[in-house]
Amino acid sequence: MSLQARTAAADVVIVGAGIMGAMCAYELASRGLSILVIDNGTGGATGAGMGHLVVMDDNPAELALSRYSIALWNTLRKRLPEACAYRNCGTLWLAANDEECGLAEAKQARLVEYGAQSEWISASALRQLEPMLRPDLAGALKVFDDGILYAPATARWLLHQQDGRITVQEGDVTRVEGNRLCLSEGGWLTAPAILLANGLGAFRLLPDVPLRPKKGHLLITDRYPACINHQLVELGYAASAHADDGTSVAFNVQPRPTGQLLIGSSRQFDTLDKRVEFDVLGRMLMRAQDYLPGLGELNAIRGWTGFRVATPDGLPLLGQHPDQPGLWLALGHEGLGVTTASGSARLIAAQLLGEAPPFDPAPFRTERFVGVASHTPGAAA
Amino acid sequence: MITVYLDGQPLVMGEGLTVAAMLTLSESSIARLSCTGQPRAPFCGMGICQECRVTIDGRRQLACQTLCQEGMHVERTV
Ligand SMILES: Cc1cc2nc3c(=O)[nH]c(=O)nc-3n(C[C@H](O)[C@H](O)[C@H](O)COP(=O)(O)OP(=O)(O)OC[C@H]3O[C@@H](n4cnc5c(N)ncnc54)[C@H](O)[C@@H]3O)c2cc1C
Ligand code: FES
Numbered sequence: 001m002s003l004q005a006r007t008a009a010a011d012v013v014i015v016g017a018g019i020m021g022a023m024c025a026y027e028l029a030s031r032g033l034s035i036l037v038i039d040n041g042t043g044g045a046t047g048a049g050m051g052h053l054v055v056m057d058d059n060p061a062e063l064a065l066s067r068y069s070i071a072l073w074n075t076l077r078k079r080l081p082e083a084c085a086y087r088n089c090g091t092l093w094l095a096a097n098d099e100e101c102g103l104a105e106a107k108q109a110r111l112v113e114y115g116a117q118s119e120w121i122s123a124s125a126l127r128q129l130e131p132m133l134r135p136d137l138a139g140a141l142k143v144f145d146d147g148i149l150y151a152p153a154t155a156r157w158l159l160h161q162q163d164g165r166i167t168v169q170e171g172d173v174t175r176v177e178g179n180r181l182c183l184s185e186g187g188w189l190t191a192p193a194i195l196l197a198n199g200l201g202a203f204r205l206l207p208d209v210p211l212r213p214k215k216g217h218l219l220i221t222d223r224y225p226a227c228i229n230h231q232l233v234e235l236g237y238a239a240s241a242h243a244d245d246g247t248s249v250a251f252n253v254q255p256r257p258t259g260q261l262l263i264g265s266s267r268q269f270d271t272l273d274k275r276v277e278f279d280v281l282g283r284m285l286m287r288a289q290d291y292l293p294g295l296g297e298l299n300a301i302r303g304w305t306g307f308r309v310a311t312p313d314g315l316p317l318l319g320q321h322p323d324q325p326g327l328w329l330a331l332g333h334e335g336l337g338v339t340t341a342s343g344s345a346r347l348i349a350a351q352l353l354g355e356a357p358p359f360d361p362a363p364f365r366t367e368r369f370v371g372v373a374s375h376t377p378g379a380a381a
Numbered sequence: 382m383i384t385v386y387l388d389g390q391p392l393v394m395g396e397g398l399t400v401a402a403m404l405t406l407s408e409s410s411i412a413r414l415s416c417t418g419q420p421r422a423p424f425c426g427m428g429i430c431q432e433c434r435v436t437i438d439g440r441r442q443l444a445c446q447t448l449c450q451e452g453m454h455v456e457r458t459v
Contacts, residue, residue, distance in 0.1 A: 222434055222441050223416070223458075258416050299441035301431045 010036035013191040015173045016198035018046035019341045022155035027345040029162035040172035044199040048306025051151040053339045057110045061363030067114040069343030070145050085150035085257050092140040092230040100235040104141040118143045132227050151338045179326025195328040202331050212310045215268040217281050219303040223259040249284040251291045263288050276303050310334045318364040322371035383451040400444035413458035
């Protein structure tokens with residue numbers, strides 16, 4: 001690909017200034033490219049999510065991507081300013097019974113294969129580490145490298161790095177065709193490469209791509225003297241996160257550096273209604289209180305919702321559109337896009353510039369669900 | 382008349398006032414400090430803005446949504 005098109009707006013135009021667009025801009029600009037990022041200001045999942053940097057291991061591709069991504073965050077974290085609120089708090093995956101102890105053991109074995117260090121915490125050690133948890137838990141698996149991040153501030157910070165090679169412009173993109181795009185105020189922009197990192201906004205630009213919204217609720221408490229030290233997640237979380245249909249809730253609580261507790265999580269399919277639903281929020285909080293009996297004593301100050309964007313197999317689309325040369329996709333990060341932004345951006349940059357991919361790109365290829373080939377039977381298997 | 386304790390200091394007042402009103406009557410209407418240490422006082426007066434969070438008898442509550450009671454202990458959140 002030639003990066004010297006004369007009339008180009010930049011070497012790469014990125015649609016979307018969320019964590020994905022920002023990280024791709026940062027990564028590509030670090031190689032000397034000029035980047036134009038266009039965002040319409042509606043905002044997306046980056047401002048709504050939890051910002052837990054977590055290795056997930058539901059399948060080898062997710063594990064490879066999230067593990068690689070955490071390693072990248074760990075090289076970046078020393079440079080992040082305090083506004084990004086990075087903390088290396090680790091994750092405690094809580095086992096409520098013998099069956100979940102088995103899940104923890106299997107998880108530990110999978111993680112170690114990818115170099116992610118974890119340690120089994122016994123029931124009594126867990127009571128010492130996290131006294132606010134109910135006392136009858138069977139134990140927990142502590143994953144050391146996991147952390148937390150304030151994603152909107154991090155996206156802003158990333159967009160200001162790389163010596164002015166990144167320009168951010170407000171604008172609403174209404175159409176994309178290969179390496180050109182149309183803005184709502186009229187006029188087309190052309191660039192050697194266009195990258196869609198616009199989350200939910202991709203529904204409108206690429207209606208054929210099978211993306212589904214998964215609504216989530218979050219609630220945050222007032223500030224209190226620190227009462228939790230790790231991100232706490234129930235081991236049953238993965239089952240809930242991947243349930244195909246229906247509404248599910250799982251225990252997932254994050255200690256904010258301010259002393260607030262950020263409480264999740266819920267999942268609902270195929271609604272774009274932003275309103276907080278009190279039955280879902282209520283179920284989520286009952287689940288949280290089941291693990292943290294003292295939670296009811298705390299004052300909540302705000303609840304909200306956000307939408308994860310999911311592909312049929314739960315893995316993001318990372319690569320060039322099979323039928324539209326010059327159009328690149330970084331979409332469908334579901335509930336893990338803050339974590340995986342770093343690895344995804346590295347893979348996109350490698351593909352765009354013909355470098356060796358940092359990990360196997362095959363599970364993320366766009367042909368799974370995009371373009372003519374994806375409509376032939378078995379293409380997305 | 383009832384007696385309410387604000388940060389340990391007794392204040393004598395008539396019945397029927399909210400804790401937010403009591404703060405206003407005290408020498409400073411500050412309810413709490415923000416994350417960055419800025420003073421915050423009751424703003425909306427109707428339970429929406431969350432600026433008036435104080436600790437009342439050991440629990441974090443909204444000053445504008447709570448009526449003063451005899452012997453109540455109110456602490457500013459700092
Ligand atoms: C409730 C919830 C909890 C989550 N928790 C976590 C977590 O703990 N850890 C984790 O790793 N991930 C989590 N996620 C997922 C994560 O937040 C997302 O995967 C990630 O933020 C996606 O970032 P993005 O940049 O791809 O998309 P977005 O943040 O949605 O950004 C898209 C941007 O594109 C812009 N845009 C859209 N359409 C257009 C257009 N036509 N023209 C111009 N601009 C446009 C929007 O304004 C927006 O700024 C969570 C998500 C939710 C909803
Ligand atoms: S003053 Fe706004 S909530 Fe009390």
